[in-house]
Amino acid sequence: MNGPTVRDVAQAAQVSLATVDRVLNNRGGVSAKVVDRVKAAVAQTGYVRNLAAANLSRRRVYRFCFLVPSGDTGFVALLHAALAQEQKRLMKKQILLQIVPTKAFDVEDQVAALRNLDCDAVAVMASEAPEINEEIAALHASGVRVLSLVADLPGSRRDTYVGPDNVMAGRTAAEFMGRFTGNRGTVLMIAGSLAARDHSERLLGFRMVMQERYGGCTLLPAGQGGDDADRVERIVLDAAREQPLVGVYAIGAGNRGLIRAIKTLDPKPVTIVHELTPTSREALRNGTFDLVIDQNIRAGVVAAVKIMRDLTENATPPADAGKIKLNIYSRENIQ
Known part of the structure; x- marks a missing residue:
C-alpha cells in the first residue's frame, strides 16, 4: 500500500505543491504561519520524505513520472527499456525519473495510479475516459504539469501531447x-x-x-x-x-x-x-x-523529459517539441 504523498500534505495544509516543496527544502519565500501549517500537515498525514532523492544535491531536483502500461513484450517493452536508459542518464542532471506501471486499457487501475503520484510533472499513457480526465484536472489544479504520451487526451487539462500524428x-x-x-x-x-x-x-x-x-x-x-x-x-x-x-x-x-x-x-x-x-x-x-x-519511442521519451523540465520551470516549449516522426519499414530497408 502506498504511503502519504506530497500531494496529501498540500491538500491537508491547503497550499500548493510548490509551497510544500519550498518548506520541505528550506528554500524560503514562505511565511512563518504557512511553514507551521505545512509542518502540521506533514505530522498529520505521516508523510516521510525520500531522503535519498532530497540529498542528491542542494540544487533543484526534478521529479518526473511516466505512467505507462506494464509489459515485457513488443512496443511496451521498448518503451520501458527507453525509460530505464533515461533514468540512468538523467540522475547526473538532477532529474529523478519514476516509471509507474499500470494495466493496459484498465481505467480503474490508471486512475488509482494517477491519485498516488508524487512528482513535479507526469507523462501519461492512458485510456480516454472521464475518470482519467478528472484525475488530470486534479493534478493540474495542484500544480503538477501533465503530458499525454503516445495517445493524446485532448479532452483533459493536459499541458501538451508528445507522440506521433x-x-x-x-x-x-x-x-x-x-x-x-x-x-x-x-x-x-x-x-x-x-x-x-x-x-x-x-x-x-x-x-x-x-x-x-x-x-x-x-x-x-x-x-x-x-x-x-x-x-x-x-x-x-x-x-x-x-x-x-x-x-x-x-x-x-x-x-x-x-x-x-x-x-x-x-x-x-x-x-x-x-x-x-x-x-x-x-x-x-x-x-x-x-x-x-x-x-521512435526513445525520441518520444527524450522530448517528454525536455518538455516537462521546461514546463516545471515555467518556460514555454516550442510548439512542435512533442511531434514524433513516423518511419516506414519494409523488407528492403530493415536492418
Missing part, C-alpha cells in the same frame, strides 16, 4: 494497403482497444483513405484484441473462415498471434502493423509482414 499514421497504412491489394477484396482491422485514442485515431485515418480512394475494398468491423496474442489470432482466423482476406491492418500489440494466424492463410493477406519490435522485424524479414509503421 496517429490519424496520419492510419492514413499512411491505408494508402499502402489500397495499393498493395489492388483496391479489391476484404480487409480486416484489429485494434487493441477502441478506448485508446491512438488506436481509434489510426482506425479513423485508415477508414478515411480507404473510403476516399480505395472503395473497391470491403472493410470488416474492427476487432479488439486487447493486445493479447491469442485473442488477435482468434480474430484473424474467425474472420478468414467467413471470407478470404486480402489484407490485415493490425494497430496494437499481439503480433505473435497475428503471425501464427497469417502463416495458416493461403494466399497470404497483405499485412501492415505498427511499431518496429524484434517480432515485427523478423516478420518483415521473412515476408509475413509487408510493412511496419514505427514511431
Whole structure:
C-alpha cells in the first residue's frame, strides 16, 4: 500500500505543491504561519520524505513520472527499456525519473495510479475516459504539469501531447494497403482497444483513405484484441473462415498471434502493423509482414523529459517539441 504523498500534505495544509516543496527544502519565500501549517500537515498525514532523492544535491531536483502500461513484450517493452536508459542518464542532471506501471486499457487501475503520484510533472499513457480526465484536472489544479504520451487526451487539462500524428499514421497504412491489394477484396482491422485514442485515431485515418480512394475494398468491423496474442489470432482466423482476406491492418500489440494466424492463410493477406519490435522485424524479414509503421519511442521519451523540465520551470516549449516522426519499414530497408 502506498504511503502519504506530497500531494496529501498540500491538500491537508491547503497550499500548493510548490509551497510544500519550498518548506520541505528550506528554500524560503514562505511565511512563518504557512511553514507551521505545512509542518502540521506533514505530522498529520505521516508523510516521510525520500531522503535519498532530497540529498542528491542542494540544487533543484526534478521529479518526473511516466505512467505507462506494464509489459515485457513488443512496443511496451521498448518503451520501458527507453525509460530505464533515461533514468540512468538523467540522475547526473538532477532529474529523478519514476516509471509507474499500470494495466493496459484498465481505467480503474490508471486512475488509482494517477491519485498516488508524487512528482513535479507526469507523462501519461492512458485510456480516454472521464475518470482519467478528472484525475488530470486534479493534478493540474495542484500544480503538477501533465503530458499525454503516445495517445493524446485532448479532452483533459493536459499541458501538451508528445507522440506521433496517429490519424496520419492510419492514413499512411491505408494508402499502402489500397495499393498493395489492388483496391479489391476484404480487409480486416484489429485494434487493441477502441478506448485508446491512438488506436481509434489510426482506425479513423485508415477508414478515411480507404473510403476516399480505395472503395473497391470491403472493410470488416474492427476487432479488439486487447493486445493479447491469442485473442488477435482468434480474430484473424474467425474472420478468414467467413471470407478470404486480402489484407490485415493490425494497430496494437499481439503480433505473435497475428503471425501464427497469417502463416495458416493461403494466399497470404497483405499485412501492415505498427511499431518496429524484434517480432515485427523478423516478420518483415521473412515476408509475413509487408510493412511496419514505427514511431521512435526513445525520441518520444527524450522530448517528454525536455518538455516537462521546461514546463516545471515555467518556460514555454516550442510548439512542435512533442511531434514524433513516423518511419516506414519494409523488407528492403530493415536492418
